[in-house]
Amino acid sequence: MIMLKTYFVLGNLFEACVGEIYSFQKLLRLEDSGTDRTSTRRENMILAVLFANAEGNILIERFHGVPAEERLHWRSFLVKLGADNLKGVKNEELLVACHKSVYIVYTVLGDVSIYVVGKDEYDELALSEVIFVITSAVKDVCGKPPSERLFLDKYGRICLCLDEIVWKGYLENTEKDRIKRLIRLKPPTEF
């Protein structure tokens, strides 16, 4: 069973602001204004999935319903969050940050750090589920917690897994065996 440890770095618990929260709020303001601009924009989804290497370079990113001009902010915010908090964290130990109804769950796996951002229904519990699926799929593809090199070796297959797990901002598949079959275009065993 996954070892889970939840840190509340920011949050709805705290009225007080630390420097970090300010930048987070800035992002959220950006985001709120985005909501006004496009009324079709949906809440309630996985806003972003992001993989970065140890130096903070992005390996894979998937944004859903986040306007292009805000992505840069998110990217640098997440990488900084990781740089500040992920040092010495064990593989798959989960860290949480949240503000109002936006949640971030992040972790390390081998040399790669993984961030998942969600909103409303995708709260810290749902996101921990999402990240658990992602980490187990990555481990499955790589055979172990990957080094950056190994991750890049398996890049194509990891992209496929991600495609099966998160579909346009919604969690779709959760079982790694099923995912393993689906990315090879094999029907799931239960069928």
Next chain:
Amino acid sequence: MAQPLVKKDDDRDEEAEYSPFLGIEKGAVLQEARVFNDPQLDARRCSQVITKLLYLLNQGETFTKIEATEVFFAVTKLFQSRDLGLRRMVYLIIKELSPSADEVIIVTSSLMKDMNSKTDMYRANAIRVLCRITDGTLLTQIERYLKQAIVDKNPVVASAALVSGIHLLQTNPEIVKRWSNEVQEAVQSRAALVQFHALALLHQIRQNDRLAVSKLVTSLTRGNVRSPLAQCLLIRYTSQVIRESGNNTQSGDRPFYDYLESCLRHKSEMVIFEAARAITELNGVTSRELTPAITVLQLFLSSSKPVLRFAAVRTLNKVAMTHPMAVTNCNIDMESLISDQNRSIATLAITTLLKTGNESSVDRLMKQITNFMSDIADEFKIVVVEAIRSLCLKFPLKYRSLMNFLSNILREEGGFEYKKAIVDSIVILIRDIPDTKESGLLHLCEFIEDCEFTYLSTQILHFLGIEGPKTSDPSKYIRYIYNRVHLENPTVRASAVSTLAKFGAAVDALKPRIFVLLRRCLFDSDDEVRDRATLYLNTLGGDGSVVETDKDVKHFLFGSFDIPLVNLETSLKNYEPSEEAFDIDSVPREVKSQPLAEKKAPGKKPTGLGAPPSGPPSTADAYDKMLLSIPEFANFGKLFKSSEPVELTEAETEYSVNVVKHIFDRHVVFQYNCTNTIPEQLLEDVVVVVDASEAEEFSEVFSKPLRSLPYDSSRQTFVAFEKPGGLPIAGKFSNILKFIVKEVDPTTGEAEDDGVEDEYQLEDLEVVTADYILKVGVSNFRSAWESMGPDCERVDEYGLGPRESLAEAVNAVINLLGMQPCEGTEVVPPNSRSHTCLLSGVFIGNVKVLVRLSFGLDGPKDVAMKLAVRSEDEVVSDTIHEIVASG
């Protein structure tokens, strides 16, 4: 299937050395993509190239339109290959490239073919890709296949179609809504995920139809939902239905409660937690209803999984705010969580305990917290400090141990925010619990002896100056204050001088000694400190040349500074050095209407040092003082209400004028705030000529012109009317701004001697009945309502006609009545079809009024409203109905 690009090497060192994508370059990859066009496709090589393309896209590389089109066309060729792995990659890269509308047509036929393929997995993936890249026109063509797919026996195909439906609902709702029957069938599917996706889609299709959602929930809660995920969804929908049928709760058992309760015994933790949370969040939940939910949450508290412990303690923390007694059973489990290695859980446990604990457990709790404080971060500590402050206000008898705790942590290391939270808490306790004053002040004194934050030092010194002289032995604080004069930076030194002066003014016995100290400050190296010392020496012990009486001295030192700083700054900037000294009385006291952003600034936190004990002068106080300073208004009596400024000009016009309506018992005063925005003009003798022919019961009694209005300044002119006393009389006034314009030479800034008379049409102004109602909230609406009794109650129903939304209708009525919404009822939950809003206010003549508004949607857009008014006077109750009836 993507193959590793470089042979797998088990040697880790070598492995980490370089990336398989080292030196990857867009141009080269695009060249490589030509292999897609080979007549003999090499599936493995093609997969590798696609992987590289994906890598580039994920690195933020962008393709030009031509490049993207070229790649896209090449990719479509790959449909010829029968290699499964490659086909899967093709689906992915098409989605990533997200081709433009005119290109989509190229793959449509291939994808449509796949959609009808015998291979299930082709069908599923083709559906997902098509739905991702398609637009409305194509959708009608493939609708038939999608409907079939929803009920496909392969769960992957069904799920693909259902999830596509969820996405398409946003863009093409009318098409997706036609699939209801198929989706309904899929809800009964035996595959867990299909059931989950189908339920989500079905709910989204019907979410605006309350009856249909209610039916859906009713049938499913009776039936058998297999998937835990779907079960969680159902719980959410159920609580939504319960919320919306909220009014039945008083009558008897809550509908669906039994279902929620039964979910607490589900085998999946996810479902149990969801149900427990739903129960705790029910409106007006009773303790009997809460008990089973609390019991399962209590079990979670001792779970081995941190995430469950966290979820449980977070929920209990929320419950503790409203039902502290219900949570007390968990206190023992919660106490063991204080030592949880996860600090978030520990902090939540502590703050929950602080909310639920009783007086006898305080001491034990404090002991545990002391051990805990040393190893948590500042932001957690702030939460604890705030919880302790509220605990102390709850149990004032326990102030000794709580104050000790605060003073101990004040001595320890910590950042500014943390220290500020502690100091604020001590200040609030000193203010609210008189017994704590002496010890609290001494703790603060000790703190400033070694305080690295200038802001906190000056704030504490200011506070000491006000509270210190009122203690039994004021002299003992002098030493701490005077030490600051020796040891600190100029800002703190200046504050210390002011504080000393306050002691001197308030305590006669200390005066001579304070004089000695102040004289020493005359030799300080800093201007401000010397200036202050000189000023105070002259005011306190002067010969009457600075201030005349003792009372003036006290007013000078302790009185609140009632001139808005912004105005003072503008006036000082406009002041040109001349023979005539700057006169502070010439500074306008009118408070400019705040920009919207400032108004929104949250003010819910109890203020500590930020606000002086008397509180900053509110807008109402400022108006009151300003009006009193004009002799003609002095006999109007007490100011009842001042309205928000109403703009009488468009934005960005030459002259900007807004008006504040001041309501007195027998008079109404219009305060016109005028701003001159033309640099080349000086306006003189500015008046507003008011035509009250449409306000027959008002008669003008006085008009105060404005002598001069230079560029970029804002000043006021007033017009007063008399009206019959105590009655809420409405009327409409038209306004013309009249003035004399003088040209100003921009180079010298001097105005010409001769001016020209001119006038400027302003918008009309109305006095409405709502102007006679003060926004005054009540803390507990229900008890206020019941204590008012039904004697003067008036109830009637109104149709508000078609409205944009329920929320819009609610806001319109709130604004019409100008009353204070209570208990957050002004917020209408999205998608609700009925809403109750509670308002309270005081009618002119000091008559309390309470209003209960029940809104309901009648038909698609029509809003109906039931208005119940209770007040101390039936005439007032009728008046409220008249406002609504005529509004």
